[in-house]
Amino acid sequence: MFHQTPLKTFTVAAVIAALALYAILGGYFPREIVIEIALLAILAVSLDFVAGYGGMVSLCHGAIYGIGAYAFAGMTAIGGYDTVTATLVALAAAAAFGLFVGAVAANITGIFFIMATLAFGQMAYVVVFESRALGGDDGLSGIARYDLSAIGIDMNDSLQFALFCLAVVVIAYAAAAYVxxxxxxxxxxxxxxNEDRMRALGLTAWRHKAVAFSFSSMLAGAAGILAAQHTQFVSPELLVWTVSGEVLIVVILGGLGTLAGPIAGAALLVLLKHKIGAYTEHWHLVIGLFLVAAVMAGGRGVYGQIEYWLRQRAGRRADA
Amino acid sequence: MLDVRDICKNFGGLRVSRDISMHLERGERRVVLGPNGAGKTTLFNLLAGTLKPTSGEILLDGARITNLNVEQRARLGLSRSYQKNNLFEGLTVRENLALAAATGEGKTSSFFSRAHESRSVRETVEEVAEMVGLADRLDTGVAHASYGNRRQLEVGLALATKPKLLLMDEPTSGVGPGMIDAFHRLIASLPREITIVIVEHDLDLGFDVADRISVLNYGEVVFEGTPDETKGSDVVREIYLGDWQGDA
Structure with missing residues (x-):
């Protein structure tokens, strides 16, 4: 059961503040890293919502991210709609896809649920890849960014765009925590x-799970909207299942079922990737070792482990 | 209140329940007894909705519920407890009861309210905790609770939805001899407006709490009567104790 503890508040605030500082003090490249972290963090929060709190481990969040990006891209670049309409349509498209996947997969458990979500994600990938209207494997370009000049924000400035993305991370986290x-x-x-018991108490569990999956998908779609604006270009690469895999790694690395952990996990993964990537091409190996260590050490993830230690200590103090 | 009409359940060629009928008045406590393999668990599952009968009808307050699933029956006021504790692990007693109480009120889907902390849920939680003797254990984590407390919570979860009909599957299963009497008193003291069906193999529970007793053997109801009639019944004695001469 979720509680917004001071440790969670502190962790989210500290990670976001550190990234903001990094973007402000750094140049173009650090800002790109911050944007990459922010997009991954939103996805990780959305995945943790269903996986950590609903027991639904999904391997189609990458595809949903891509659906959000493509819906926004299609609406602005092809349809010529304004960015507000495009945003609403993209969020609705992601939520609708999530509702469908959730409704179909809700009665499937364990590994089969994961496989079902993977299959749906791959279907979305193939549809986009084969679609001429959406540019096929060439992708779509000419996507507009939000025009926030009315409130003095220049979204074409890399720093301001990076800070905007961080703000969306906070909004996504707050929305998930609220729900x-x-x-x-x-x-x-x-x-x-205990799903069985909830049904015995009168709950239509599959419907509840489908709605939860839909809400999570909407958050993933929001990350997709930002991704489309970031590069102002979308390609089927966004929907590839390895994106979903990376998000899952981030959630496990940060701490499944902690909501704050995945944000720290996203920062950790991306920074490790770039820092180690500067020395060796084999950065995957290091991340892999990190992940194995995180799983072997109790599977709580980096943040989850800290939360666990502090709770143990508090428990001992209460006993004394 | 509850009308079971000629229900049969076959698993392939195996006839596990045969033409079972029973009629319960509102507020009645019915204990269904029978030796192992008599078809008690199957009957329980047919009533709870986890199994569908091959033939026959089940009516709750005159409405056919034969083809309704578990959650639909629950929403009509039919609640169940489990033979093996089936709790929300990792949560406290209070959180367990609040989940049951809010679900019982039909409050599950709002994104913008906090029904589990609402006054009506809190009142139900306290009321039920009092009924099952967990009032001073509300903030205990379920994982750290004693077996007896977990058993009490098992009943509490079923009560927190404020059911009209409560089905209990061997409520004293695993409870030690020192606590059996307390548990029988707990069940006997439940509010009289709740109709209760208890499936049990222990005769004493039947004698302590039942208004009427049904005895199953080989999937059939072989006896029905008051506890006193049951004590005097040759059929029941034979089923439970066997043929004394033959065994000797």
């Missing part, structure tokens, strides 16, 4: 803990 503390979120925790 997890709501009636809906508590019920979702109940399903995660």
């Amino acid at each position: 997890l503390r709501s009636t809906f979120g508590r019920t979702l925790s109940g399903i995660h803990s």
Whole structure:
């Protein structure tokens, strides 16, 4: 069950502040890294919402991210719609896809659920890849960024865009945390803990899971909208299942079922990738070792482990 | 209140329940007894909705519920407890009861309210905790609770949805001899407006809490009567104790 503890608040605030500082003090390249972290962090929060609090481990969040990006791109670059309409349509498209996947897969458990989401994600990938209207494997370019000049923000400035992305991370986290503390979120925790019992108490569990998956997908779609604006170009690469795999790695590295951990995990993974990547091409190996260590050490992830230690200490103090 | 009409359940060629009928008045406590393999668990699952009968009808307050699934039956006021504790692990007793109470109120889907902390849910939680003797254990983590407390919570979860009909599957299963009497008193003290069906193999529970007792053997109801009639019944004695002469 989710509680917005001081440690979570502190962690999110500290990671976001550090990244903002890094973007402000750094040049173009650090800002690109911050944007990459921000997009991954939003995806990781959205995945942790369903995986960590609903027990639904998804391998199609990359595809949903791509659907959000493509819907926004198609609406602005092909349809000529304004960015607000495009945003709403993209969020709705991601949520609708999530509702469909969630409704179909809700009664499937464990590894089969993961395989079902993978299959749906691959279908979306193939559809986009084969679609001439969406540019096929050439992708789509000429995507507009938000025009926030009315409030004095220049989205074409790399620093301001990076800070905007960080703000969306905070919004996504706050939205997920809010919903997890709501009636809906508590019920979702109940399903995660004991679905059979929730049904015996009168809950239509599959419908609840489908709605949860849809909400998570909407957050993933938001990351996609930013991704489309970031490069102002979308390609089927966004929907490849390895994107989903990377998000899952981030969630596990940061701490599954902690919501704050995945944000730290995203920062850790991307920074490791770039820092180690500067020395060797084999940075995957180092990340791999890191992941193995994180899983072997109790599977709580970096943030999850810290949270665990502090709780143990608090418990000992209470006993003393 | 509850009408079971000629239900049969076959698993392939195996007839596990045969033409079972029973009629319960509102507020009645019915204990279904029978030796191992008599078809008690199957009957329980047919009533709870985890199994569908091959033939026959089940009516709750006159409405056919034969083809309804578990959650639909629950929403009509039919609640169940489990033979093996089936709790929300990792949560406290309070959080467990709040989940059941809010779900019982049908409050599960709002993104913008906090039903689990609402006054009505809190009141239900406290009321139920009082009923099952967990009032001073509300903030205990379920994982750290004693077996007896977990058993009490098992009943509490079923009560927190405020059911009309409560089905209990061997409620004293695993409870030590020192606590059996307390558990029988707990069940006997439940509010009289709740109709209760208890499936049990222990005769004493039947004698302590039942208004009427049904005895199953080989999937059939072979006896029905008050506890006193049951005590005097040759059929029941034979099923439970066997043929004394033959065994000797």
